[in-house]
Amino acid sequence: GQQVMQIPQYQHVQEGEDFTTYCNSSTTLSNIQWYKQRPGGHPVFLIQLVKSGEVKKQKRLTFQFGEAKKNSSLHITATQTTDVGTYFCAARLSGSARQLTFGSGTQLTVLP
Amino acid sequence: GAGVSQTPSNKVTEKGKYVELRCDPISGHTALYWYRQSLGQGPEFLIYFQGTGAADDSGLPNDRFFAVRPEGSVSTLKIQRTERGDSAVYLCASSAGREETQYFGPGTRLLVL
Known part of the structure; x- marks a missing residue:
């Protein structure tokens, strides 16, 4: 089963409101990645976080990696209708693993 | 350059049939x-190839599933005696090296009736 927990499962926001999705693991992660999947599309890589406490920004998106490297968040400021989609976090659960373990995703709906 | 491509984009088959899904990774x-991605879930790992060899096949659910990559480029995922529970989107991804970003293809949507 999934070893990377992600909440919330769904989020509806009014256009212009902020949005945050959270990802948690019981184990320390070497790094964490975030993907966006548009309805009917495939996951598209957004960013990778590696360092404890790391914060990265991409325009209106802010990504954080927790100090203990067990949790991460994605925050979108002033959502737009183009932000609609499902946001997944993904991690390699061990140093030797090459495959990614994905969270269950947060499906974002932005109401105009 | 071209991204990851997968064929077919959709496949409908009957329970018990054999299917092959193809993935053409990014060159190099x-x-x-x-x-494999089921509705409302994140992608679930099946198998990983490094070159021609399957470096990790721990995600394959059972022995009905098999994958090959004979020349280190194109890969084929083979499912024997399909079951209704195999219905899902099968995604292929490729990366340039051990820690590189994974680029996903558009997926094959498999429906087993």
């Missing part, structure tokens, strides 16, 4: 991954 990418 040595690592290739197969994932």
